[in-house]
Amino acid sequence: MSETDCIFCKIAHGEIPSKKIHEDENVVAFLDLSQVTPGHTLIIPKAHVRNIYDYDEALAEKVFRVIPKIARALRNFRPDVAGLNIINNNEPVAYQSVFHSHIHLIPRYSDADEFGLKWSNHADQYTDDDLEKIMHAIQKELGE
Structure with missing residues (x-):
């Protein structure tokens, strides 16, 4: 997807109206139209990057x-x-559906607010040796 086709680039450049709650030279934060809960906000870089894999430290x-x-x-x-x-x-x-990096901030009001995350605990499936191998493989990718 190019910047010209990207809905978030258009929001960042003011081509599409949004409910911006913060803007500086690099970042825009605006209310998500879905409002999973009141105040649900998206934070995006103004620069078009697909996702976290395209970030540099700056x-x-x-x-x-x-x-x-x-x-x-x-x-x-x-x-x-x-x-x-x-x-x-x-x-x-x-679950990325818009391919311009964005971070959701979702205020929570109770555990009955119709929002949830689910993951399973698989701790019993990994030995300490398994975890050591995973740790070392990731550290190798980091150059550590």
């Missing part, structure tokens, strides 16, 4: 430095905010 610093500021505003904008989910989906298997 872009990561620019994007991730605004998350705590937005998170605090979401916690404080209503007295009934009880928590917050921060979610970043990368590639279709991980």
Whole structure:
């Protein structure tokens, strides 16, 4: 997808209206139209990058430095905010549906607010040796 076809690039450049709650030279934060819960916000880099795999350290610093500021505003904008989910989906298997990097901040009001995450605990399927092998393989990719 090119920048000219990207809905988030169009939002970042003001070509499509949005409910922006933050904007600086590198980042835009705006309300998600789906509003999974009231205040559901997306944080995007203005630069078109597909997902987290395309970030360099400079872009990561620019994007991730605004998350705590937005998170605090979401916690404080209503007295009934009880928590917050921060979610970043990368590639279709991980539920990415718009291929411009974005981070969801979803205020939580209760455990009955119709939002949930599910994963299974597979700790009994991995030995300490299995975990050591996984750890070393990842460290090798990091160059550590």
